Amino acid sequence: MAKHAVKVLPLMQPEVTPEVRRFCAKHKIEQYLSSTIELVKSCFEDVREFHLEMEEDPETGEEWLSINVTVAGTIEEVLASYEQYTSLLISKVPWPQRSLFRLSYNIV
Numbered sequence: 001m002a003k004h005a006v007k008v009l010p011l012m013q014p015e016v017t018p019e020v021r022r023f024c025a026k027h028k029i030e031q032y033l034s035s036t037i038e039l040v041k042s043c044f045e046d047v048r049e050f051h052l053e054m055e056e057d058p059e060t061g062e063e064w065l066s067i068n069v070t071v072a073g074t075i076e077e078v079l080a081s082y083e084q085y086t087s088l089l090i091s092k093v094p095w096p097q098r099s100l101f102r103l104s105y106n107i108v
Contacts, residue, residue: 013037014050014067023054023065027100032093036067036101039092043085046072048108055102064099070106078107 014037024030041047049070056063071078082105089098 014052016052019054020052020065023063023100027097029065029093029097029100032097032101033065035092036089039085039088040067040069040103043088044069044071044073044078044081044105048072064102067101067103068105069103070108072108075107078105 016033020033021030024033040050047069049068051068053066053068054063055066071081073081082103085103089101093101
């Protein structure tokens with residue numbers, strides 16, 4: 001019986017900068033950050049890049065944590081992953097805290 005090599009991709013772990021930590025503390029969402037990161041990792045199979053960054057609307061002053069991922073897959077696969085992520089986020093992070101996490105993805 002021949003064994004087949006399985007390609008194992010490293011699980012991407014985004015850097016949590018001091019700026020991100022301050023934002024989470026300011027909005028009292030520290031307890032949701034790691035679970036949101038884990039949701040991304042569990043819902044998207046082939047994450048190539050994973051970054052967190054703060055964004056602010058210059059007109060309104062509204063702030064949020066932008067979760068930026070680059071993923072490989074078909075459009076259908078990635079859309080299904082996004083729907084799964086959204087459903088799980090709704091079930092795990094209450095409103096209005098979840099409005100402070102915004103996922104953006106690029107498909108390669």
